Amino acid sequence: MSSSPTTPPDPDGLATVEATHVDDSIHESKSATPAIEVTNLWRSFNGLHAVQGISFSVEKGQVVGFVGANGAGKTTTMRILATLDYPSKGGAKISGYDVVDYPAEVRRRIGWMPDHYGTYNNMTVLEYLDFFARALGYKGQDRVDRIVDVMNFTDLTPLADRLIDKLSKGMGQRLCLGRALIHDPDVLILDEPAAGLDPKARVELKHLIRILAEEGKTVFISSHILSELGEMCDSLLFINSGKIIHHGSAESLRKGSSESCIVSVQLAEEPEQLREWAELSPNVEFLDATKKGGRIKINSTEENVVASVLRRMIKDELPVIEFHQEERKLEDAFIEILGEIEAQGGSIVN
């Protein structure tokens, strides 16, 4: 079964423009029909372009993080994928089904968890899951079995008779995830699921998502917390001002460009000395200061070059107490990519 490639009329007459920094490693295990396929997707609200011609695909069984600042277009894109909004131009498919032309087919295959989970007053956890199980077409014993499975998976059984408005945020998010899983969807679209959770609830949620990934579900998840996404995602999509600016694995982002490495240095005195030294040294850039020291970037990864820079640091009588080579933070990678785009006058990195 395949969908027709039809798209709705284009009210804004938008042009097709897109180029994205794509890491080749994400295409290694490409299957016939991607779980998520977005092609030149535009979404405009009264002339304001929230999403500007983005294209990407997610293979089945992958966990993909969707990263961007507030207003970057994450939620708009995710809502279109969940058939809750419409593209102004371009299209999106879930397991080969167009989200506009085959919304019912798409809905059967996705589990959607919005950033603000919706619950009811005067309703218990059990009744809430029962309502959605009924609404998704489960009847009789099948319905009971699905609810029991989901409650066991999300550890909600002890809370079955608790009124929803009495749940903590973490419990509520588990309930919301449970609701999204009732019909055992292949693709999970999770919009900021960890927002506002305490560390314990965050760990629990991460654990659940990891299990789902191991079960082979495709998970498309957005978050502000890059380090968290890095731990559980196969690849990351960076979006900025409605455009995809990077698509690659977390590992490759951490490695960064192969032409530099970052060294954290701790001094016995003020960090100003390190800044002055870095400005005078070839192949070295001062990144940021810490309480006693700072981080420097060495424009080479060759061991002998790095060693010579460190030797020079000692030779120049900097009061070094400790230094170590850092793995690049995902936040740094994101900022770096943004910086590259700004340096190129807003054009897309390729």
Added chain:
Amino acid sequence: MSSPAPVEPQPLDARLSDFSSRLSPIVVKELRQGMRTNLFVIAFILLQTFMILCMLAGLANPGSNDATGFFWFFIIATMMVIQPLRGFSALSSEYQLNTMDLIQLTRLNGWRITFGKWAALNAQGLLFLVGVLPYLVIRYFVGNVNLVYDFSAILTIGVASALATAITIGVSVFRSIVLRGILLVVLLILGIVAINLFNYSVLGRSGGITPDLANGLLYAVASVFGIFFFLSFGASRIAPLSENQATRKRLIAIGSALLCQAFHLLGNSEEAIAVTGVILGLACIDALTEPLPIFSSIAIPFRRSPILRILGIFLSPGWCSGIFFFLLCSGIWVGSILLWDLTASAKFFTNFEGPVLFLSLCNLIIFPLLILHLFFAKHSSHHFTFGLYIFTQASLFGITLMATVIANALGKWEDYVYLFVPLPSVFIAGNAGGSEADEAIHFWIAVSTFFVCVCFPLLRQHRSARAFFSTLWQNSD
């Protein structure tokens, strides 16, 4: 002393089988939630208390009009005020709680959501009415009560409550409480007019003892359509744009209007024309304020044959087809009036006054569309469009009221009316009683206004209109 053994909670299976799987999920949810609300519990207890008090008052003073008056007052207050008001935020609360998106991702479509909410509220209303029945029987034994009349009154109240609840649920789709309030006030005024007409035409004609059955049936048709229309109104506004809610709604409006034509044969032509006008008018307002984007999934069924494609021009969703639907409805209404001319020799179209009144009433429906496409062509949100439509109508009503007051004060209606040409509402008020020459001018103004209102939106939004036709006319493969 030994402590009592803890109560073992029921297994999940048992707790999940309190409602049959066959019941609509929304009905189950709403019943579970609704029966727990304070409003339901308090209203039920208060109604029972007042019924007992009325009974005691009736027993103390048999045949007392006061006791009878209070008896019906409390029932009507519960069924016509409290019960419908419970639906006032039925759909908007789903948006406020961020649950509408979640429901839309299930197998429930817009219609099942609104109908389920309405059915659950009416099931609770039925509990109120069933709770009242014993007192009805006791009243009969106390004396001076016509039990058949009382039961038919309860039935009428039940139907009216069902209609009022459908209206509040339909209107509750708007998140703006101001818009919902304005709509309810407008509909309340229309409701009072309808009740007076009902009293006059159903009860009044026959002296208030034996109701006019034909008009009663006509009102029953109108009520059933009203319930369907307002629930569909809400449903189409919560449904995704890729869900076609328009075709069924428009077909049922046409069907109901055609059904009303049977009442010409029973001698109830004036009422039939009025009810036809209200049914088609409501359907047209809804059609003209629908958002336009028509998706391939909606157009596919219309592409199957040339006849279906032509039907699609009138029945597919969106304001563009809404204009053609409006023309079709105007034609049906003309037919209804001509039928009146034939059966009762009313001669409505023999002079200018009748056609001007007819055209101005049509213009009244479509005129706000001109304003919308003249000044707000880029706004496509259906909530905004409908809100603006209502605001324009309310403004027109205000201008008409002002014009009427000033014109009456100056005593120069005929000259004054031209200041407000072509506002249809002013024209309706100012048309009557002019000279023949004035009437001819009025006629041509009304015709011109009609054509401008129909053509301007299509010309102004010619790109969207072209996209609409091309989507409908594309090859299905």
